[in-house]
Amino acid sequence: MKHILFDFDGTLADSAHLHMQAWNALADRYKFKPVTIEDLHSTRNLTIQQRAKLYNFPMHKLPVILPKIYQHFKENIGEVKLFEGIKEMLDALSSQGYIVGIVSSNAKENIEILLKQEQIDSVSQVLSSSKIFGKDAVIKKFMKQHNLVPNQILYVGDEVRDIIACNKVAVPFMWVSWGLDGYELIEKEKPKYVIHSPEELIDILS
Structure with missing residues (x-):
């Protein structure tokens, strides 16, 4: 195992507050x-x-809403930071010979801006899924490409x-506990690894 692909929002980037700002700015209008x-x-x-139903959000509006959220993200990207220990983890993986990439439904431009902002040069490739549930196709394309x-x-x-997408293409999945979803959702899909800090990832792979 030499290629490590990361989700972005909630895994590398502490961006929940910014997505929440964007959501709330659009809530009244939509x-x-x-x-x-x-x-x-x-x-x-x-x-x-279930969340969509709770917040009266029609899922068919996702293609309209998501670009607006990512535009808000771009305009306010200075407010976004990586989670503590992420930069050190990425640098350590790179120094150990792992090839690091990002597969996200956020815009590629946003991710690259933040990587530059945080002085991250250990990420070799950034891939963006145009569909929130389309990561399996992007991962499959990545495998074919390499x-x-x-x-x-x-x-x-x-x-x-994320784990459902990985299970579709048989790619091992590691769940991080500091992000959006809770373990009750994740455990049903049987992740290969569960970690609670970036340092744990390094320990497991070492």
């Missing part, structure tokens, strides 16, 4: 309910569909949609 930080914590074990089989890759993420 007639869905605003959220608070407390809501993010209390709904960790609800699926995306002539890899699934067990040569590890995907690291925080959401159940």
Whole structure:
């Protein structure tokens, strides 16, 4: 296993507050309910569909809403930081010979801006999925591009949609506990690894 692919929001980037700002700025216009930080914590074990119902959000509006959220992200990217220990973890992986990439539904431009902002040069490739549930297709394309089989890759993420995408293409998944989704959602999909800090990832791979 030499290729490590990371989710971005909630895994590398501490960006929940910015996505929440964007969501709430759009809530009145599109007639869905605003959220608070407390809501993010209390709904960790609800699926995306359950959260959408709770906040009166019609899922068919995702293609309209997501670009607006990512535009807000770009305009306010100076407010986003990596989680503590992430830069050191990425540098350590690179120094140990791992090839590090990012597969995210956030815009590639946003991710590259933040990497530059945080002086990260250990990420070799950034891939963006145009669909929130389309990461399996992007991972499959990545494997084909680099002539890899699934067990040569590890995907690291925080959401159940990440592990479902990985299970579709048989790629091992590592769940990080500091992100959006709770363990009750994740455990049903049987992640290969569960970690609670960036240092734990290094320990496991070492």
